[in-house]
Amino acid sequence: MNAIDPDDVRPPRRQLADLLRAAILTGKLKPGEKLPSGPELAERYGVSKVTAQQAVSEVRAEGLVFSRPGSGVFVKERTSRPVGLRPHLERAFTAPKVTVDFAGFAAETLHGAISEPLDKIRDGRFRPESIDVRILVPDPGTPWALPARASDLADSPAFRKRMERIMERHAFGVHDEVLELKRIGLINSASVQIRVYPATPLFKLYIINQIDAFFGFYPIEEHQLPLDGEDTVMLDLVGKNATLFHLENQGEQESFPTQFIDQCQLWYESVWKIGREIQP
Missing domain, CATH: 3.30.870.10 (Endonuclease Chain A)
Incomplete structure (x- = not known):
């Protein structure tokens, strides 16, 4: 996944959501694979924890990932259609x-x-x-x-x-x-x-x-x-x-x-x- 671009007109939340979505749809993040935690995403991409949480929430709303209480957020085995x-x-x-x-x-x-x-x-x-x-x-x-x-x-x-x-x-x-x-x-x-x-x-x-x-x-x-x-x-x-x-x-x-x-x-x-x- 690429880094957040400070010159991009999209807000960081949208950029990060788009990066996560692309990684899932292209198979870089495999079905069943655990996403980095919110703090890990925030540190990796230089965004706030709130921004990281908002990005994850966006791809969750699209049916690409699901939360497992106490374990984290995982890529769905079969993503819902239509995506997003x-x-x-x-x-x-x-x-x-x-x-x-x-x-x-x-x-x-x-x-x-x-x-x-x-x-x-x-x-x-x-x-x-x-x-x-x-x-x-x-x-x-x-x-x-x-x-x-x-x-x-x-x-x-x-x-x-x-x-x-x-x-x-x-x-x-x-x-x-x-x-x-x-x-x-x-x-x-x-x-x-x-x-x-x-x-x-x-x-x-x-x-x-x-x-x-x-x-x-x-x-x-x-x-x-x-x-x-x-x-x-x-x-x-x-x-x-x-x-x-x-x-x-x-x-x-x-x-x-x-x-x-x-x-x-x-x-x-x-x-x-x-x-x-x-x-x-």
Whole structure:
């Protein structure tokens, strides 16, 4: 792990959390390995004990580590998914205006992650003025290069039909839950737009409040599924096994995170333009 950079625009707490996260996700800190104690981290990186504790708390909130009373903090054997998305999404919902741009395969993870902050609006703990969500998913009416049948790499209309039902359940679920909050008067303004486009993504992308970006590649794995009355082995895109990498816009125009998020937004807008809107 690298040292804290005094010239970095990120606060030391965030720098240390990012270093710990990177060490865990790249395997430098192995599953089951014990993290250095708070005082050890503070001494190693030249930060206060409070800063070290805050950094550890951040990666704990993301599900990367767990505390064992009397023993210390350890790397989880299997990190929770999506890494880091849920706490940042919740933080976004404390802002007056919430925007979420998602591009991916089925919006299943988005539906699961957004449910908790929406519940907190229902409970009165969060009160944003507006929520605007855009969802980009592949067009199930267009043949796909991937996923494909493992036997001959051919498109499977039956598989696309199955995925269409999954997409509709989750994308339309987000639509209905967000607009319900406006209908009952808990938020002033809400919109959820869903578009399909003629390609399948090999990655998933979240852009939250134009500040946070989460990006992860879909692994391609073999799955056996019942399609058209027979078991079919598919080369499938597996979102649950995608590690999400997080970048945060700190306001420095020349910094890599800011430029990366800007490019993500440009890509998103370009694909959004060619998408076809669908309604629940």
